[in-house]
Amino acid sequence: MIPLDVLAQLREAHGQGNYEPLLALIPYAGLIGIECTREGDDLLFRLPANQDNIGNPLLPAIHGGVIAGFMELSAALYLLIFSESAAIPKIIDFSIDYLRAGLYRDTYARCQLWRQGRRVTNVSITAWQADPAQPIATARAHFKIKELPAP
Amino acid sequence: MNETPLKAQAQRFLSALRHCQVLQMRVDAADEKGMTLVMPYSPRIVGNPQNGAIHGGAITTLMDTTCGMAILCGLGAFEVCPTLDLRIDYLHSSIADHDVYGYAECFRVTRDVIFIRGSAYQDDPARPIAQAVGTYMRLGKDIKGGLGFSQRLKGSAQ
Numbered sequence: 001m002i003p004l005d006v007l008a009q010l011r012e013a014h015g016q017g018n019y020e021p022l023l024a025l026i027p028y029a030g031l032i033g034i035e036c037t038r039e040g041d042d043l044l045f046r047l048p049a050n051q052d053n054i055g056n057p058l059l060p061a062i063h064g065g066v067i068a069g070f071m072e073l074s075a076a077l078y079l080l081i082f083s084e085s086a087a088i089p090k091i092i093d094f095s096i097d098y099l100r101a102g103l104y105r106d107t108y109a110r111c112q113l114w115r116q117g118r119r120v121t122n123v124s125i126t127a128w129q130a131d132p133a134q135p136i137a138t139a140r141a142h143f144k145i146k147e148l149p150a151p
Numbered sequence: 152m153n154e155t156p157l158k159a160q161a162q163r164f165l166s167a168l169r170h171c172q173v174l175q176m177r178v179d180a181a182d183e184k185g186m187t188l189v190m191p192y193s194p195r196i197v198g199n200p201q202n203g204a205i206h207g208g209a210i211t212t213l214m215d216t217t218c219g220m221a222i223l224c225g226l227g228a229f230e231v232c233p234t235l236d237l238r239i240d241y242l243h244s245s246i247a248d249h250d251v252y253g254y255a256e257c258f259r260v261t262r263d264v265i266f267i268r269g270s271a272y273q274d275d276p277a278r279p280i281a282q283a284v285g286t287y288m289r290l291g292k293d294i295k296g297g298l299g300f301s302q303r304l305k306g307s308a309q
Contacts (some may be wrong), residue, residue: 003201025198028206031173054169055216063170064234065215069208073198090197093209095238117221 001085001146014038022077032040034073043081044070045074045109054104062102066099071096071109071125071139078111083121085145092120096139105129114140118147157181161220164229171216174209178220183257185269186221188213192248202308204248207281210271212237212250217253218267225265232287233263239273247271252290257285261289265282 002010006025013022017038032053035046047053047062047070055063062146072094081087107129115122124140125131158181165171165178165188179187185303190196190213197207215237223229245251254276255269265287270279 010273025200026206027200028208031195032208052169052173055171057169063168063209063212063215063239065212066170068211068215068237068239069206072207072211076198088201091241093240094207094211095236095240096211097236098234100231144236 002085012079014078015024015113019077020081024072024101029073030137032073033068034071035078042110043074043078045070045077046112047109049105049107056101057072059101060104062104062107064098064102066136067098067107067127068096068139070092071137072125072141074109075111075123075125075139075141076143078113078145079121079145081142082113083145084148085144086148088145089121089145090141092142092144094139094141096137098137098142100134100136100138103129108132116145119144121145125137153159155181155205157183157223160229161186161223163221165216166185166221168216170212174212174215176216179252181224183224183227185254186217188220188253189216190251192250198208199244199248202244205245205251207239209243210241210245210281211237211249211283213253214255214269214271215241215285218269218283218285219287221255221257221266221267221269225260225267230289232289233288235264235288237283237285240282241280242282243278245280246273252276253256265289296301 013019019036053066109127127137128135161181162178176190179189195211259266268284271281272279
């Protein structure tokens with residue numbers, strides 16, 4: 001179950017479009033440096049260029065695992081805000097296709113909730129850098145959720 | 152675990168990857184069969200502050216690195232191969248304060264592509280917390296970040 005104080009924090013964050021207090025609760029979010037902004041009814045995730053995220057020193061390029069972690073975390077936050085699950089969404093599986101090298105620059109991600117069942121959701125994530133039409137990776141994930149009790 | 156030339160080469164490669172150093176990853180074992188890396192538990196990689204479970208992103212990073220480095224075991228030489236795709240199944244939650252091991256092996260090597268599978272576990276290899284399967288692309292000799300990198304690694308061995 002989501003603790004009541006976290007739930008209150010969640011609603012306040014989304015109401016104000018300020019997700020920093022929410023991200024501060026997740027150490028891994030701080031480690032890679034993910035940011036989140038509200039764009040109307042959608043969320044845009046950003047991973048600022050950071051030396052500590054480099055995995056290929058020659059290109060240089062962001063570690064593929066960081067790109068995956070950024071996308072997985074984006075999906076989890078997206079669901080936390082939009083799925084109205086009674087529990088924190090729990091990752092079941094994650095599958096990523098790498099399309100281009102993630103160069104040493106800012107990376108963005110957007111999520112799409114394709115199907116929300118009672119217990120499982122399917123969400124896809126697209127990540128890009130300079131041009132949204134040229135994604136660096138696409139991914140999809142299943143998360144276990146808990147349906148809110150009927151009012 | 153004994154220091155083998157393969158393990159030493161793997162450790163040199165790993166130490167050049169900045170993010171893997173941030174996660175304090177080390178080579179645990181490397182032989183012709185497969186690669187085992189270890190990622191120490193750290194509060195910094197926690198995804199769920201309620202129970203201290205490690206975030207999937209750190210586990211995916213461990214598995215992407217381990218699978219990519221298993222190419223050294225499969226080919227007997229380094230070829231930096233970008234990941235085409237990677238799938239992770241999260242079988243169990245990770246436990247706080249326990250290090251995570253990643254194991255991977257190549258199960259099919261073709262001219263262009265290498266198929267790799269592996270698993271992540273904490274205390275018991277027979278009870279993995281995640282399994283991974285990935286496909287890696289083999290690059291030509293002249294590609295930046297490709298074979299030149301492995302030549303440089305060999306050079307630094309002398």
